[in-house]
Amino acid sequence: MTTEQTTILILDDEPIVSKRLKPSLEKKGYEVEAFTKGADALARIQEKQFNIVITDLKMEGVDGMQFLTAVKDKYPDTEVIVITGFATMATAKESFSKGIFDFLAKPFKLGEINEVIAKAEAKIKAN
Amino acid sequence: MKILVALDVNTYSSKIVKDVARLAQNTLADLVFLGVQNGTDELDQTLLSTLMRYQQDIYSYFGRDELPYAEISSEKWSKTGKGDWSVSSKGMKEFTLRILAGTISKQVVQAATDMECDLVILGCSKEFGCEWDGEMNVPLRIAEDSPCSVLVIKQSRKSDQIVSILDQSVVNQDALEMVNQIVTINDAGLKIVGVKDKNEDKESEIEKRMVELLTYYNEREVHAWVKLINSENVKEYVTNASREAIVALWMGGKQSLIKRLFSKSMIDQLLETSKSSVFILR
Numbered sequence: 001m002t003t004e005q006t007t008i009l010i011l012d013d014e015p016i017v018s019k020r021l022k023p024s025l026e027k028k029g030y031e032v033e034a035f036t037k038g039a040d041a042l043a044r045i046q047e048k049q050f051n052i053v054i055t056d057l058k059m060e061g062v063d064g065m066q067f068l069t070a071v072k073d074k075y076p077d078t079e080v081i082v083i084t085g086f087a088t089m090a091t092a093k094e095s096f097s098k099g100i101f102d103f104l105a106k107p108f109k110l111g112e113i114n115e116v117i118a119k120a121e122a123k124i125k126a127n
Numbered sequence: 128m129k130i131l132v133a134l135d136v137n138t139y140s141s142k143i144v145k146d147v148a149r150l151a152q153n154t155l156a157d158l159v160f161l162g163v164q165n166g167t168d169e170l171d172q173t174l175l176s177t178l179m180r181y182q183q184d185i186y187s188y189f190g191r192d193e194l195p196y197a198e199i200s201s202e203k204w205s206k207t208g209k210g211d212w213s214v215s216s217k218g219m220k221e222f223t224l225r226i227l228a229g230t231i232s233k234q235v236v237q238a239a240t241d242m243e244c245d246l247v248i249l250g251c252s253k254e255f256g257c258e259w260d261g262e263m264n265v266p267l268r269i270a271e272d273s274p275c276s277v278l279v280i281k282q283s284r285k286s287d288q289i290v291s292i293l294d295q296s297v298v299n300q301d302a303l304e305m306v307n308q309i310v311t312i313n314d315a316g317l318k319i320v321g322v323k324d325k326n327e328d329k330e331s332e333i334e335k336r337m338v339e340l341l342t343y344y345n346e347r348e349v350h351a352w353v354k355l356i357n358s359e360n361v362k363e364y365v366t367n368a369s370r371e372a373i374v375a376l377w378m379g380g381k382q383s384l385i386k387r388l389f390s391k392s393m394i395d396q397l398l399e400t401s402k403s404s405v406f407i408l409r
Contacts, residue, residue, distance in 0.1 A: 014300075058348075085303075087153050087311065087312075089152050102219065104155075105128040105156060105308060106128070106308070107245050107304040108129075109243050109245070111243065
């Protein structure tokens with residue numbers, strides 16, 4: 001990765017999530033791209049590696065688990081943060097087995113995800 | 128998600144630990160266990176050891192290598208203000224034990240506000256109404272005044288159905304997500320009940336809202352039923368539903384029809400009548 005600015009991709013089919021997250025993260029200096037359709041996000045990761053990927057698991061027409069698997073397969077050093085409104089032990093375990101950085105159940109406050117992103121960023125910079 | 132659990136030394140509190148553990152296991156939530164004591168001079172050692180025991184109980188539900196919280200040492204308790212003691216550990220997720228001095232309902236609401244919690248959980252007695260340490264109005268006050276959603280567990284049991292009552296007011300995203308988590312964790316069916324004002328037109332806002340919600344759940348392969356009832360029948364409907372299911376009341380904005388229909392005494396009545404849990408959504 002050559003860019004100094006930390007890049008973040010957000011995938012959530014509920015526009016309100018990106019609408020809330022994107023401006024807040026951009027204000028903190030991150031370069032953010034937000035997607036509501038899994039196919040678009042999948043196409044984008046073929047073109048570009050992001051430092052951090054934030055993805056929902058249960059979305060219309062796309063399996064978030066498949067998306068995060070695709071991200072980790074292609075870019076093992078990209079840190080993936082799962083956000084889900086339908087959290088289960090099984091999905092948490094499966095997500096961690098695929099090497100995600102953290103798992104956040106919705107609802108959450110912006111401060112909570114900001115803290116997780118900062119930790120992921122610190123890990124990336126330390127490596 | 129950050130969950131504040133209000134606990135004391137009574138049986139109803141110890142009985143909700145299992146439910147809290149299940150929620151924590153599934154959501155990997157940050158947890159705050161809050162106890163409230165009367166005096167301010169000395170830390171109530173009985174309450175302290177009870178909270179420590181509940182914390183250990185939660186940890187015991189997690190498998191080896193699955194615990195997202197770090198160990199907490201009883202020696203690390205510190206006084207952080209007048210009548211305010213706490214200890215916390217940061218593993219992947221944070222676990223805080225806190226004891227405040229004062230009035231239970233006020234301190235729970237204040238702590239939920241200060242700590243930016245997403246959900247408050249508390250138990251209450253099932254024998255006589257919905258009591259907390261002999262007082263009838265504690266769960267009601269917390270449900271009424273809390274800045275976030277509140278789950279009052281009257282009897283710990285897995286519910287097959289969540290009955291979610293909503294009106295024409297805006298469906299708050301946080302409340303929607305909270306219902307989703309409870310439905311998922313209970314592996315329960317979701318019944319969305321719309322309350323229609325008798326003066327509304329046929330194509331009312333509530334009908335549109337319910338169609339939107341049904342579409343939302345269908346897209347996520349969550350099986351949901353919808354039902355429309357008139358406002359004059361809502362109290363009876365909710366009272367009956369609360370006997371078996373977890374009832375979730377969406378207490379919307381200022382214009383909320385449910386808020387108007389459910390006066391304090393009605394929520395109190397619901398807490399008294401319910402045989403399982405009552406969920407106040409915000």
